[in-house]
Amino acid sequence: MTAPRLLDVAAAAGVSRATASRVLAGTPRNVDPDLARRVEEAARRLGYRTNHSARALRTGTTGTVGVVVPSLANPYFVQLADALAQRVRAAGGQLVVSDAANSTAIEAEQIETLLSGRVDGLLVVPVSAAASGAAVRAAAGRAPVVLFDRWAHGSGTVAVTLDNAAAVRLLLDHLEGLGRHRIALVAADQASSSGAERLAAFTAARGAGAATVLLPSFTTDAGRTAGRRIAERRAEVDAVVCGADVLAVGLVSTLQRSAVSVPGEIAVTGFDDTELLELLDPPITSIRHPLADMAERALALLQGPAADRAEEVERFAPQLVVRASTDADAHA
Amino acid sequence: MTAPRLLDVAAAAGVSRATASRVLAGTPRNVDPDLARRVEEAARRLGYRTNHSARALRTGTTGTVGVVVPSLANPYFVQLADALAQRVRAAGGQLVVSDAANSTAIEAEQIETLLSGRVDGLLVVPVSAAASGAAVRAAAGRAPVVLFDRWAHGSGTVAVTLDNAAAVRLLLDHLEGLGRHRIALVAADQASSSGAERLAAFTAARGAGAATVLLPSFTTDAGRTAGRRIAERRAEVDAVVCGADVLAVGLVSTLQRSAVSVPGEIAVTGFDDTELLELLDPPITSIRHPLADMAERALALLQGPAADRAEEVERFAPQLVVRASTDADAHA
DNA sequence: GAGCCGTGGGAGATCGATCTCCCACACTCT
DNA sequence: AGAGTGTGGGAGATCGATCTCCCACGGCTC
Numbered sequence: 001m002t003a004p005r006l007l008d009v010a011a012a013a014g015v016s017r018a019t020a021s022r023v024l025a026g027t028p029r030n031v032d033p034d035l036a037r038r039v040e041e042a043a044r045r046l047g048y049r050t051n052h053s054a055r056a057l058r059t060g061t062t063g064t065v066g067v068v069v070p071s072l073a074n075p076y077f078v079q080l081a082d083a084l085a086q087r088v089r090a091a092g093g094q095l096v097v098s099d100a101a102n103s104t105a106i107e108a109e110q111i112e113t114l115l116s117g118r119v120d121g122l123l124v125v126p127v128s129a130a131a132s133g134a135a136v137r138a139a140a141g142r143a144p145v146v147l148f149d150r151w152a153h154g155s156g157t158v159a160v161t162l163d164n165a166a167a168v169r170l171l172l173d174h175l176e177g178l179g180r181h182r183i184a185l186v187a188a189d190q191a192s193s194s195g196a197e198r199l200a201a202f203t204a205a206r207g208a209g210a211a212t213v214l215l216p217s218f219t220t221d222a223g224r225t226a227g228r229r230i231a232e233r234r235a236e237v238d239a240v241v242c243g244a245d246v247l248a249v250g251l252v253s254t255l256q257r258s259a260v261s262v263p264g265e266i267a268v269t270g271f272d273d274t275e276l277l278e279l280l281d282p283p284i285t286s287i288r289h290p291l292a293d294m295a296e297r298a299l300a301l302l303q304g305p306a307a308d309r310a311e312e313v314e315r316f317a318p319q320l321v322v323r324a325s326t327d328a329d330a331h332a
Numbered sequence: 333m334t335a336p337r338l339l340d341v342a343a344a345a346g347v348s349r350a351t352a353s354r355v356l357a358g359t360p361r362n363v364d365p366d367l368a369r370r371v372e373e374a375a376r377r378l379g380y381r382t383n384h385s386a387r388a389l390r391t392g393t394t395g396t397v398g399v400v401v402p403s404l405a406n407p408y409f410v411q412l413a414d415a416l417a418q419r420v421r422a423a424g425g426q427l428v429v430s431d432a433a434n435s436t437a438i439e440a441e442q443i444e445t446l447l448s449g450r451v452d453g454l455l456v457v458p459v460s461a462a463a464s465g466a467a468v469r470a471a472a473g474r475a476p477v478v479l480f481d482r483w484a485h486g487s488g489t490v491a492v493t494l495d496n497a498a499a500v501r502l503l504l505d506h507l508e509g510l511g512r513h514r515i516a517l518v519a520a521d522q523a524s525s526s527g528a529e530r531l532a533a534f535t536a537a538r539g540a541g542a543a544t545v546l547l548p549s550f551t552t553d554a555g556r557t558a559g560r561r562i563a564e565r566r567a568e569v570d571a572v573v574c575g576a577d578v579l580a581v582g583l584v585s586t587l588q589r590s591a592v593s594v595p596g597e598i599a600v601t602g603f604d605d606t607e608l609l610e611l612l613d614p615p616i617t618s619i620r621h622p623l624a625d626m627a628e629r630a631l632a633l634l635q636g637p638a639a640d641r642a643e644e645v646e647r648f649a650p651q652l653v654v655r656a657s658t659d660a661d662a663h664a
Numbered sequence: 665g666a667g668c669c670g671t672g673g674g675a676g677a678t679c680g681a682t683c684t685c686c687c688a689c690a691c692t693c694t
Numbered sequence: 695a696g697a698g699t700g701t702g703g704g705a706g707a708t709c710g711a712t713c714t715c716c717c718a719c720g721g722c723t724c
Contacts, residue, residue: 003474005709005710005711006710006711006712007710007711015673015674016673016674016675017674017675017710017711017712018673018674018675018712018713019672019673019674021711021712021713022672022673022712025711025712027712027713029671029672030671030672031672031673032672032673035672035673049444049447049448049449049474050448050710050711051389051448051449051709051710051711052385052448052449052450053384053385053386053388053389053394053449053709053710053711054385054389054449054679054709054710054711054712055710055711055712056385056679056711057383057385057386057389057678057679057680057681057709057710057711057712058678058679058710058711058712058713059679059711059712059713060679062385072404072410072413072414073407073410073411073414073607075405075407078404078405078410081404081431082404082405082431082433085431094445096428097429097431099413099414099417099429101414112381113426115381116381116382116383116384117381117383117384117385117386117680118384142335142381220607220610221610253612253613254613256613257613275405275552278552278553280585281585281586281588281589337679337680337681338680338681338682339680339681347703347704348703348704348705349680349681349682349704349705350682350683350703350704350705351702351703351704353681353682353683354682354702354703357681357682359682359683361701361702362701362702363702363703364702364703367702367703382680382681383679383680383681385679385680385681386679386680386681386682386709387680387681387682388681388709389679389680389681389682389708389709389710389711390680390681390682390683390708390709391681391682391683391709392709449710665724666723666724667722667723667724668721668722668723669720669721669722669723670719670720670721670722671718671719671720671721672717672718672719673716673717673718673719674715674716674717674718675714675715675716675717676713676714676715676716677712677713677714677715678711678712678713678714679710679711679712679713680709681708681709682707682708682709683706683707683708683709684705684706684707684708685704685705685706685707686703686704686705686706687702687703687704687705688701688702688703688704689700689701689702689703690699690700690701691698691699691700691701692697692698692699692700693696693697693698693699694695694696694697694698
């Protein structure tokens, strides 16, 4: 009933543990093809699986990459984790996803757990630009760590992110090109670098007096709150830029409830290009992150030399996806 | 630069490895309080963390529970994973979540990976009632496995699920109590036990000739397709029961696009009580799973004797959550 | 045919923690 | 005082794999 060990396989194949290991672990050393076949055969027959702990202990490597995201309740982070999982899997590894439940305390705990020898490297989407840095810095001293999608102050490590400022400019240019000039921003989660950067870019482009609605978190509920405020000010606004898709969805549904036409009276844009956007009528214009490229780069940094991981922010170019919430003639 | 080992802590504290281990691992054996303090102190000063692989190898236990869900893109499974994570964490363990991307092949691979000594026990929400059984059975021979939310044929292990038939009856009774009698079902993913049970219960209650729309998968896109079909038949239908929230959301948004009033003309119910439901106007009536209780029971089974894990299905009572999509007077 | 070299198999050390003994010491009881 | 008992520390074995040698063997050269 106990699981078969390498020793058992070796005995069954009539070889030593060393030979069995060479065959099964794929060590780059020649083994007699006949012996190899016998080992493979024995392993299959006994249902042998390498003991992960033993291998990890001996080799000091786990073949696993971890990622800590702020919250899986936000579909954008699910999408992000998925992009990473695909790349990791393609490289023959395994991705472990941890949810920080939007709490820096839980985030620190998850980082700690993953780092006690469970992963070879760690990606972190920090909950907070200010408060996540310490835990990340501590982690980065013990294993390769790369920040993803967001950065954190004092993290001591590199971040692979979107160029949020460019994204905001893309949206504003698009809206202005459509003749919308009374643009408001619905921003959330300024504690995160992405939230803060989007707000900063908007303010930089539109002036400090520009209309903004600030919300604590990236949730659809926050989006509904924003919707009510915008509906009250409908006369002053002809477009709303939302800092996240989940906000946009809540906002649009609330606006429609208040009989505000979208995009007729107010155009709306989202951010992150999640599947949620297709849910409503009209579908919502948004910003697509080049997640595949970002994932590839982040994993390369993780495996590369530590010197490349100095604290620094790499920004990837966003892509505008136009849908009917801004341009009624746009095709889905 | 290399991580401190227990040996280093012991040396720094002037004790043997055994004593250091007793202090740090919390072995139930008395240690001189003074020595204990010195060990704690040394561990803190050196930044010592137990090497997870070494401990797992020696003790044969990892403190980790795994769960494989069909897809994190469905918010219900995120919610489910979250309920499990809370219970596991409360018990001092860690939950690892794997996404099967709705593929039985990837599901089998994820089960395999987690089981090679990475987890003490495994929960599986099987992708398919027919095709997932084999992989689960194989897994169940090697470690404690419990199915969650869905069962699978020939899995050889116990399943902790919702009483889907009771849930469908709750919905039908509710609708009929409101005077709705021309009820259609939008069912998806009959390959899963939950999809199949919901369809079967509906057919049992309403007769084989009852109106049904069958869809391949639990997605909002499928919900939109269903919406178009229902809109065409609007004259024959005054209520629609959806087999999942994601379907209901897509359906309602499509119906509204076709100027069908909800619930005026057609009442709609969802299934799973996810946050999505609050997104639309009207919010959607749904079925709430007792996830906390189910999680507790599943984890107890995982830790309990293997004998309790004979192939069998345990069903938990659903709860009806009435919202405005069926009863316009209902409060949110 | 003796020495060399290349090839491939095996014995034993090793990774870092925990567990199983055994032993020293102090204390109690007769 | 000597034996018995209990407490707590330490040396060494152990978990299961991989890695580092070393060695045997066969073929080759001169």
